[in-house]
Amino acid sequence: MNKSMTQQYYKEINRLKKERNAIILAHYYQRPEVQDIADYVGDSFGLAQKAAESDADVIVFCGVHFMAESAAILAPSKKVLLPEEGAGCPMADMADAEDLVKLKKRNPDAVVVSYVNTTAAVKAESDYCCTSSNAVKIFNMIEVDKDIIFVPDKNLGDYAAKQANREVILWPGYCNTHDAVLAEDIIEIKNKYPDAKVVAHPECRPEVLEISDYVGSTAKMIRFISETDYKQYIVVTEMGLLHPLRKDNPEKELILASKKLVCPNMKLTTLSKLVKSLEDLTPVIKVDEETAKKARVALERMLKVI
Numbered sequence: 001m002n003k004s005m006t007q008q009y010y011k012e013i014n015r016l017k018k019e020r021n022a023i024i025l026a027h028y029y030q031r032p033e034v035q036d037i038a039d040y041v042g043d044s045f046g047l048a049q050k051a052a053e054s055d056a057d058v059i060v061f062c063g064v065h066f067m068a069e070s071a072a073i074l075a076p077s078k079k080v081l082l083p084e085e086g087a088g089c090p091m092a093d094m095a096d097a098e099d100l101v102k103l104k105k106r107n108p109d110a111v112v113v114s115y116v117n118t119t120a121a122v123k124a125e126s127d128y129c130c131t132s133s134n135a136v137k138i139f140n141m142i143e144v145d146k147d148i149i150f151v152p153d154k155n156l157g158d159y160a161a162k163q164a165n166r167e168v169i170l171w172p173g174y175c176n177t178h179d180a181v182l183a184e185d186i187i188e189i190k191n192k193y194p195d196a197k198v199v200a201h202p203e204c205r206p207e208v209l210e211i212s213d214y215v216g217s218t219a220k221m222i223r224f225i226s227e228t229d230y231k232q233y234i235v236v237t238e239m240g241l242l243h244p245l246r247k248d249n250p251e252k253e254l255i256l257a258s259k260k261l262v263c264p265n266m267k268l269t270t271l272s273k274l275v276k277s278l279e280d281l282t283p284v285i286k287v288d289e290e291t292a293k294k295a296r297v298a299l300e301r302m303l304k305v306i
Ligand code: SF4
Pocket: 029, 064, 088, 089, 090, 091, 092, 117, 175, 176, 177, 178, 238, 263, 264, 265, 266
């Protein structure tokens, strides 16, 4: 898209935003031009926090469905819009509330921790929600004699279980984007950039994390790259994160570990869809009150663990 067209969209978005008393929240994996017009760009944890504390009438969520659902649960009096209704998360769709209930019945004393990347119905069946930034802390908070069920990301669950030194019952879900990266891909790119530090997200496979120099949530990856002084970094997470990283670290070379690191769902939101959403105030994301009430308990517990 050329610059003048982008500016036209921005003008229209800013006008509508004021008229609707709206706030735009965007995930780091969104297209660069969408990130640049957002009031706040962040990871799942930061976005959930912003949604909970916002005093806007309308929250436009540039992300995927479960994120907008979380915003609707945490800010029930606001209108929450997801500009592209079809933007889902394949990993969240791998966990079904009915199957979780069956697993709970087989493990009646287990504490259920669900990654924030789950449907509202799964959150409603969970004791805690977590993000990749506080999963280890939440595992550590749970009494040692209790079993833990972690749903749905087996890679994050495995990583957090090892860090917390806990036995965890893992759901067999995964993020198609992060899980697509193989150890061979990392070895290949490391051969090309032998001095670069490999910085990976815990949604990656265990064998990828084992050969990485640093593993952390999106926010922690950003902090590590900003606060260390290496010249080159190989980034093993969705390509959208390179946009803010490059803006904040112009002197560092940031290399995407693999071309596979693209989440097609995160790229569905465009400026034209954003304009349409603000104009029509649709599509609205709602969660039924009974589910929201139960899911809110797990989400609020997540927000307390920083
Ligand atoms: S990057 Fe992975 S976890 Fe995130 S929305 Fe896409 S599929 Fe879901």
